[in-house]
Structures are given as C-alpha cells and as structure tokens.
Amino acid sequence: MRNRMAEYMDHLGESGEKLLQLTEYGLGVPEGSLTRLTQDGWHHMRVLRFPQHNKTNGKGKDGRGIGSHPDYGLLIIAAQDDVGGLFVRPQYKDEKFANWKQSSAGLKEDDDEWVYVPPQPGVFTVFPGDMMQYMTNSYLPSTPHKVGLNRRERYAFAYFHEPSFQAVARPLPGYDAGQEPHDGIHYGTHFTNMFMRNYPTRITTQRMLAEDRQRKLAEPALRTMTSESVSEAINSQASLSGAARFWSEGQGQ
Ligand SMILES: O=C(O)CCC(=O)C(=O)O
Numbered sequence: 619m620r621n622r623m624a625e626y627m628d629h630l631g632e633s634g635e636k637l638l639q640l641t642e643y644g645l646g647v648p649e650g651s652l653t654r655l656t657q658d659g660w661h662h663m664r665v666l667r668f669p670q671h672n673k674t675n676g677k678g679k680d681g682r683g684i685g686s687h688p689d690y691g692l693l694i695i696a697a698q699d700d701v702g703g704l705f706v707r708p709q710y711k712d713e714k715f716a717n718w719k720q721s722s723a724g725l726k727e728d729d730d731e732w733v734y735v736p737p738q739p740g741v742f743t744v745f746p747g748d749m750m751q752y753m754t755n756s757y758l759p760s761t762p763h764k765v766g767l768n769r770r771e772r773y774a775f776a777y778f779h780e781p782s783f784q785a786v787a788r789p790l791p792g793y794d795a796g797q798e799p800h801d802g803i804h805y806g807t808h809f810t811n812m813f814m815r816n817y818p819t820r821i822t823t824q825r826m827l828a829e830d831r832q833r834k835l836a837e838p839a840l841r842t843m844t845s846e847s848v849s850e851a852i853n854s855q856a857s858l859s860g861a862a863r864f865w866s867e868g869q870g871q
C-alpha cells in the first residue's frame with residue numbers, strides 16, 4: 619500500500635512538473651521560472667474521507683465538509699470518486715484577496731457563483747494556489763473552493779505541487795507590477811502560517827509557538843532558494859525557445 623501511494627505521488631509529481639512547464643510556456647516566461655522552485659518541492663497529499671450526511675448542499679454550514687478556502691502553493695491536482703461534493707468559485711475581476719496577508723478562509727461561503735465540479739472517471743481537477751497568484755500578479759488567481767457533504771460517503775485525494783520549503787517566490791518576469799510583499803514570499807513561512815491558522819489547537823501548533831518557529835523561519839539557512847539563485851540558474855541555461863522545444867516534443871509523445 620505504501621508503495622502504491624509513493625508511486626501515485628511520483629506520477630502526480632511528474633504531471634505537476636509537466637503542467638508547470640506548460641504554464642511557463644503559456645505565460646511566456648523563461649523555461650525553469652516555475653520548475654526551479656519545485657526542486658525538492660514540499661509536495662504532499664491529503665487523503666480525505668467525508669462522511670455521508672442526511673442532506674447535500676454546497677451552501678451554508680449544514681452539510682459542510684470543508685469551508686471555502688484557497689490553497690497555498692503552486693498547483694492543486696485533485697482526484698475524487700463518483701460521489702461529488704467539490705465546488706470552485708472563480709475570483710471576481712476586482713477581487714484581489716491575498717491569502718498570505720490575511721486569511722481568505724470562509725470567504726463568500728454562501729455566494730451564488732459556486733460551480734459544482736461533477737466527478738468524471740479519470741479526470742483530475744487542477745487549479746492554481748496562492749504562490750501562483752502572487753508570482754503572476756493574479757493572472758492565474760488562487761482558486762477558492764469548498765466541499766459539501768453528500769448522501770454517500772466520499773473519498774478524495776488532494777495533491778499539492780509545491781515550491782521547496784526554502785524557496786522565496788518572486789513575481790515572474792512580465793508579471794511584476796510591484797505587488798506586495800516586495801521582497802517575495804518565503805514558501806515555508808506561508809505554509810507554516812497556514813498550518814497554524816488552520817489548526818490552532820493542534821499539538822504541533824503549540825510546539826511551533828513554544829519554540830518560536832516563525833523566528834527560525836526567517837534565518838538565511840532556511841531561505842537558500844532565493845530569487846537570485848533562481849534567476850541566475852535560468853539565465854545560465856534556459857530560454858523561451860527551450861520552452862517551445864518542450865512543447866513540440868510533448869506533442870510527439
Ligand atoms: O475534497 C476535495 O475534492 C478537495 C479537498 C481540499 O480542498 C483540500 O484538502 O484542501
């Protein structure tokens with residue numbers, strides 16, 4: 619079973635890298651602008667079971683599985699069984715929430731714009747997370763989503779394709795509009811903040827508070843993947859024509 623999960627994660631990791639390469643190409647940014655960050659990526663998976671409920675809805679607290687939230691990294695690749703319960707909501711044009719500044723959890727929970735994601739065999743749901751929103755200046759906004767309980771028990775795998783814990787994300791070339799914070803977002807800090815915010819009573823959170831983990835995260839040793847090292851690496855060997863090459867090779871497979 620362990621091997622199966624490790625294999626599944628490996629496959630998702632490969633898909634995540636391909637999707638990032640295609641995203642680089644689509645955005646017109648140098649090859650490696652995104653994938654440099656995912657070397658030693660903090661990829662992880664949530665294996666979820668939602669209990670059955672006497673009624674189903676995508677609104678309100680009754681029948682709520684997970685309240686509305688964006689996720690925090692680059693890409694979410696989600697698989698679900700045939701039961702259904704996932705809803706996504708496109709961000710409004712003028713809606714520029716910044717989940718790294720202030721929690722967007724629970725935002726517009728009862729809005730009319732939620733779209734049900736019908737389960738389809740063999741189909742994954744993919745959407746961008748907070749780091750992608752920041753790096754593209756909201757061109758690819760972090761997608762709010764939520765899960766409603768259903769009349770049957772539901773299983774889902776939510777895979778998170780993430781930067782390295784040590785990475786400091788910066789706006790991508792051509793998407794730098796002076797968005798805040800100006801000195802980038804340290805992924806490990808954002809991830810830790812999200813964890814502590816979402817699980818305030820967990821023993822891990824208590825331990826992190828007791829040891830002043832936030833201060834430790836600010837140490838240079840935990841910020842080894844800076845934008846300079848990323849852009850240097852890109853300049854030394856990658857180019858847009860490389861991205862085009864990847865694309866044409868991909869077509870032939
Ligand atoms: O159940 C799902 O389909 C998605 C779960 C989710 O949003 C999460 O774990 O963050």
Ligand SMILES: [Fe+2]
Pocket residue numbers: 687688689763776
């Ligand atoms: Fe999520």
